[in-house]
Every structure is written in structure tokens, then in C-alpha cells.
Amino acid sequence: MPTTYQLQDLTVRHLGAQSASALQAINLTIKQGEQLALIGPSGAGKTTLLATLSLSHRPSAGSFQAFGVDPWALGEAARHRLRAQLFLAPQTPPLPPRQRVVTAVLAARLPQWSVWRALASLFKPADPEAAWQALSRFNLGDKLYSRVDRLSGGERQRCGLARLLLSPAQALLVDEPLSALDPALSELTLTTLREEAKARNATLICSLHQVDLALAHFPRIVALRDGRVEFDLPREQVTPQMIAALYQGEQPAASKPLEDDAMAVKLGVGACL
């Protein structure tokens, strides 16, 4: 199976950051078609890792390959072409406020279109049926012609994910897609993302704060803490103790550490850590 990402001793610093590196000595090999969840407490480095994988951040040290090449050794034009293979869905999608949903979703196809087709689509959407189908998979088909700035937070999030469905990317990078969604929509969203990745044999990497959903949906769990990989395991090998240690010190002061049984129940019934 070809490799989508190969990271060796990867270190990433944010420009101007006073504190330690956001990611330190990360080693990861991710094969094409793999589906994995990134978990870890706030500030662990999940967003930084996804941004690095989408070529938005340049690593400070270590080795980084995407689809078998070092993107940062390529020229600007070649790196731009490589970016078309990657799609990062940020937690808050940057959608132009006055745009219609249909136009915002179809923008995912811009890299494939000529300048003239792209301009024409601003005035008359080129393929509204495709946009509607993508939105419908996230229960949002009725918002096709709504203005983006009239959407709720959760609707905006799903609009950003509908964009992902229309992009031709082979690596789908999704940052906390459930932060504004209710439990039923969270299930639908993860199921849709996984089905889409499977159908096109794309690699799916999704950061999640909902540990129970991460374990229920993803076969591989990569846990980050303080910018380092705490563990990288098949979900069957992730224990309640590992989860408790990962989030130790992150829970409200009043809550006591969970006993094993209580943690197992908590993970089983769908609560969030």
C-alpha cells in the first residue's frame, strides 16, 4: 500500500512563539486509505499537525514526506499541485460571508477549473446538483441557496465538509468537525466522512475531542500531548488507563479520576471527555 505521509523526528514551531515547539520529534507513517483519529487535550498540537500535513506550516526540523516527496524541496508550482491532493477542513471554515452556500461548496472545484469557468460559476453556479448532493449527505440540502452568513455554527461546519466531498483530494484532513453538532449529526458526519474516504481510497485524519466517538469510528488512534505522540495504537489496544493518563490534569479540579469500570461505562455510553 503506498504511503500518504512519512514523518520522522518532525518538529514544528509557530512563528514568533515564545514557548516550546508545538510539535516535537513526531514519528508517523500513514498509509493510503488509512483512517485515523487524532486525540489529546487542548493545546496538544492536533491543529498544528493537521496544518503541517496540509502544507500550511513548514516543519522546523526532521523529515516530512507527503505522497512520497518532500513538499518543501519542491518549487512553488509543484507544491501547489501537491496541495490539490490534500484537503484541510478547519474547525471554522473560512466561507465568504455574503456568498450563497451553493457557490461556497462548488469553490472546492476551483483548482480543477479554468479561470473563466471559475468566474462564470460565481454568477451562475456551474453544478448546483453536485453541491446539493454533497450538502444532502450532511442533512443540509435545504440550505443550497442560503447565504453563508445566515447559517448556524453547525451548518457552517457541515457546509465546509460538503466542500470536502467535492474536492478531488486523496488526503482528507478534518479538524474537530463535531464541535458545533448534536449527537445525531455527529454520528452522521463521521459516518459520511468515513464512507467517502473509503469510496475513493483516501486517507482520513480527523481530530476529535469526543474520545468515545474516536474509538467507535476509527481503527487507529494517535494521541498527542504537549506536542508529542503519547501513543499510536489500534483502537482495541487503547485502554481506559491510557485515556485517563492522556487527559490527566485537564479535567475540572472538582472531578475525581475515574475508576476503570466507570471509565468503560463512560466511553460506552457516548459521553465526551
Ligand SMILES: Nc1ncnc2c1ncn2[C@@H]1O[C@H](COP(=O)(O)OP(=O)(O)OP(=O)(O)O)[C@@H](O)[C@H]1O
Ligand atoms: N499561531 C500560533 N502562534 C503561536 N503559537 C501557537 C499558534 N497556534 C497554536 N499555537 C500553540 O501551539 C500549541 C499547539 O496548539 P494546537 O492549536 O495545535 O493544539 P490543539 O491540540 O489543536 O488544541 P485544541 O484542542 O484546543 O484545538 C499550543 O501551545 C498553542 O498555544
